[in-house]
Amino acid sequence: MVFLRVFNELLGDYVEVPESPRRVVSLAEDLTEILFMLGAGDVVVGVSSYCNRPSEASTRVRVGTYYKVSYSRLEMLKPDLILTTSAAQRQVNQELHSRGYPVFPVQLPTSVAGIVENVKRVGLLVNRYPAAVELEKKLLTALSSVISSALRRDASVYVEIDLGSPITVGQASYVNDMLSLLGLRNIYLSRRESYFEPDAEYVRRQDPDLIIYDPKPGDMEGYGRFMKALASRGWDGLKAVREGRVIVTEGDVIAHYGPSLILDTMPSLLNQVKRLLQSSSYP
Known part of the structure; x- marks a missing residue:
């Protein structure tokens, strides 16, 4: 050999x-x-x-x-x-x-x-x-298609990934880059770290237009559990929650950084985001 x-x-x-x-x-x-x-x-x-x-x-x-x-x-x-x-x-x-x-x-x-x-x-x-x-x-x-269809409005978003504890992302993460390509503005865009635990008060002050949650794979109760978590953090008054703009993925699709993130996850997220923004009072 x-x-x-x-x-x-x-x-x-x-x-x-x-x-x-x-x-x-x-x-x-x-x-x-x-x-x-x-x-x-x-x-x-x-x-x-x-x-x-x-x-x-x-x-x-x-x-x-x-x-x-x-x-x-x-x-x-x-x-x-x-x-x-x-x-x-x-x-x-x-x-x-x-x-x-x-x-x-x-x-x-x-x-x-x-x-x-x-x-x-x-x-x-x-x-x-x-x-x-x-x-x-x-x-x-696939990337070219997503970028050409990206949002043209400056919608802010909070992303949370279940990695055993609540984790969000900053500048140095492929997730933040993905959000930018979709036309979304990460509320933690100013943070230079990749992954870290969110600050509840900071998220309340930012009051994002959208919330995206990526549970662990196979978590059939992910949506209900996350909505309870939002309430326990005092986030149930956020406009994303009040106006029903919370996306819970099927699990481990944002945390996964293989080719399917580009081929499947990004187009799916973009469609869901557009649908939620069009059906709500978002300007």
Whole structure:
């Protein structure tokens, strides 16, 4: 088997990557989705417990969670490439690398364009570059369509993601970039951090035109629970709540930063936002 020595900036070291990997483990759901969309699902032998896109990914061996790895399962699978992301997986990346595993962390995107860039990067790593270019074209076409249909009004929005606790976003997040491309103004646009807990009083003062909530996947009671949470925070008087402009997603669609964010989530959110604004007293 032919190997390439590829420098990984997140590790600060070279990684030996097979010219055509045959046994790939993906520990990040966005990268798993990319692999399958590139037609490389046949070489994916293991995934994390959070990798459920596409549904076929759930048939692969679960190697661990986002933060912990089962080394006995890794030994069984004998991967020739392990794909991970940055940020929260920093520790597991260093651990895998120090143990001699062929781990290649891919940068967490801070913009929607970063998602497209990761498609190209993964395509290069698994020798599916032509397929990556075709997927890139598809994503850019979808983005162009969304941008041309974006809101022309300066509607403000508060976004909350359930990551175990209430989390919102600032400038340095792909979610904030997504909102801007949809024509929405994040009420935390001035914050330079990526992810942080919201301040109840600040949100009350901002009084957003819209609220978007992204629960955990499969949370069938997400809407009712969130509406109760809004009341407990004293947010039931916000105009977004009073005028019924609260969107609760099906779960884990905004928190997910794979290609489906561009292909499915962004068009769906834009349609929902337009419908709510048109059917309410929003100017």
